[in-house]
Every structure is written in C-alpha cells, then in structure tokens.
Amino acid sequence: MFRPTDRYFQGRTAILATKHGKQQAIAPALARLGVTVVVASEFDSDCFGTFSREIPRCGTQEEAALAKAKAVLAQTGADLVLASEGSFGSHPQFPLLPSDRELVLLVDRRHDLVLRGEVLSLETNFNHATVSNLEEALAFAARVGFPEHGLIAMAQADPLPNTPIFKGIQSEEALQRAIATLQTNSPTIHLETDMRAHMNPTRMRVIAQAAAHLAEAMAQGCPQCGWPGFVACESVPGLPCELCGAPTAATKANRYRCQRCLYEQTVAVSETVAAASQCFFCNP
Ligand SMILES: [Zn+2]
Ligand SMILES: [Zn+2]
Numbered sequence: 001m002f003r004p005t006d007r008y009f010q011g012r013t014a015i016l017a018t019k020h021g022k023q024q025a026i027a028p029a030l031a032r033l034g035v036t037v038v039v040a041s042e043f044d045s046d047c048f049g050t051f052s053r054e055i056p057r058c059g060t061q062e063e064a065a066l067a068k069a070k071a072v073l074a075q076t077g078a079d080l081v082l083a084s085e086g087s088f089g090s091h092p093q094f095p096l097l098p099s100d101r102e103l104v105l106l107v108d109r110r111h112d113l114v115l116r117g118e119v120l121s122l123e124t125n126f127n128h129a130t131v132s133n134l135e136e137a138l139a140f141a142a143r144v145g146f147p148e149h150g151l152i153a154m155a156q157a158d159p160l161p162n163t164p165i166f167k168g169i170q171s172e173e174a175l176q177r178a179i180a181t182l183q184t185n186s187p188t189i190h191l192e193t194d195m196r197a198h199m200n201p202t203r204m205r206v207i208a209q210a211a212a213h214l215a216e217a218m219a220q221g222c223p224q225c226g227w228p229g230f231v232a233c234e235s236v237p238g239l240p241c242e243l244c245g246a247p248t249a250a251t252k253a254n255r256y257r258c259q260r261c262l263y264e265q266t267v268a269v270s271e272t273v274a275a276a277s278q279c280f281f282c283n284p
Pocket of ligand 2: 243281283
C-alpha cells in the first residue's frame, strides 16, 4: 500500500548533533535508506539540558528535540538534520516500572517535513539509591549493570551549587574515589544511573529501536500524495474472541494517516481472532 520514497532521501546526508556517540545507534537504520549520518562536531547539545543536572531541560521531549534540530540547521546550513531525546520515568501503564521513551526526529528543510521515530521501552536500568558506604554503593552498582553502565554520584539528589558531581563512573576505583570525596561533606551519597547514551548500552539499544521506527516512517509513502511518513496513528480495538466471537480490547486494525494530505486508510491486522484470555466474557 505504501508508495516508494527513494527520491526524497536517497543519497542525502543527515547531520546529527551528539557528543554521546548516538550515531552508532541511529546511522545503521538510515543507511538502509541511502542516508549518510554525519555528526555535528562543533555542536554542544548539552546547552539544551542534561540528565546530569547542570542544565535543566526546557519544554517537552519533542520541543527539546526540535529546538536542537533547528539550532543545528541554523549553525550548519544543512538541509537534513536528526535530533534525539530520551525521557525516563514511570511507565504510563505500569507506574511501578521505570521506562525509557526515546524520540528520534528528522527535520528535512528541502521538503519542509518533520518525521519522528518513537519507542517506549521497559528495558532500562534507570534507577537511583542513597548509600552510606562503598559496600552499599557496589550492591546498587551490581543491580544496574555496572561497570558497562556508568554511574553518577553526588551528595544529594538536589545538589547545592558548586558541590561536586561525579559523572561517568565506570570502575570500582572511580566509585571509591567519588564516595571518599563526597563523604568528607555528607554522611550519605546519592547514586544514580548515568543515562547519557555513551554510558548506557541499554539506552543505546532503545535509541536504535526508535531510529528503526523513524526509518519506517521515512520509507512509507502516502498512497495518495506519495509524501513520506504514512504511519499508523491509532489502533482500532475489537478483535473477536477465538471462543465466543465477542469483540475484545485487542487491536483488529490500524489507522494510517498522511500528515500532508490527511488521506486515511484502515488496515486489518494479520490475526483474525484474539486469545480467549483477552476476552471479557471467557476470562473475566
Ligand atoms: Zn498524502
Ligand atoms: Zn470470549
């Protein structure tokens, strides 16, 4: 049903603003569409807010990504720019579980087009703890994939200005040094997972999933106008129960919509029945 979109992106170069190695997660998916990803070397994305506290991020995740992309457009004169933003917190459906929402945005000035790839994943080590000695720190570290995943240490979760923040801790020696320094002023220490992409291979994998989702949007041209970004915008519930045939909450179709011409198409999922375990009557 999708029209090909090669003429939009094939052979182009997209500039990605990152100091944290995100190109390794994003470039492969775009390479399959003939797009080369180049890192904006002079660009300091940290001025748009950091996870490690020095600069608060303004606006929503989407606004932050768009602001970053626009700054790169202005600074480099490029016509194709990528920006990536992560957001961590409770999962909207499972509030007790931490989640990672990753957004990868593509801004195409030549075609006046913004496309997005997004993933909400329960796969994250996002976590924090208050510890009072190295033993407790190492126990926390062991739970969050240390030392492959980095840690951040500070005296308290809301550190006072001009107090030290130790970022990118990836060895027991570095952790020990950070704790020894912080303990001279504070009996307890706040530890948290370093969520910067180059310090967090789990996050890097979720960014790659968001990039794959973006590449899908780029490749799916609208059946009516041919414009890229013909993606599912909502799911239609009501897949019938395998036993009694009553409609369930399971998705029976996905509705696709074109951002440009607003053409819509509803496409049935490949399954024809839902498991009885999802049925309100058979499995109340
Ligand atoms: Zn269209
Ligand atoms: Zn049923």
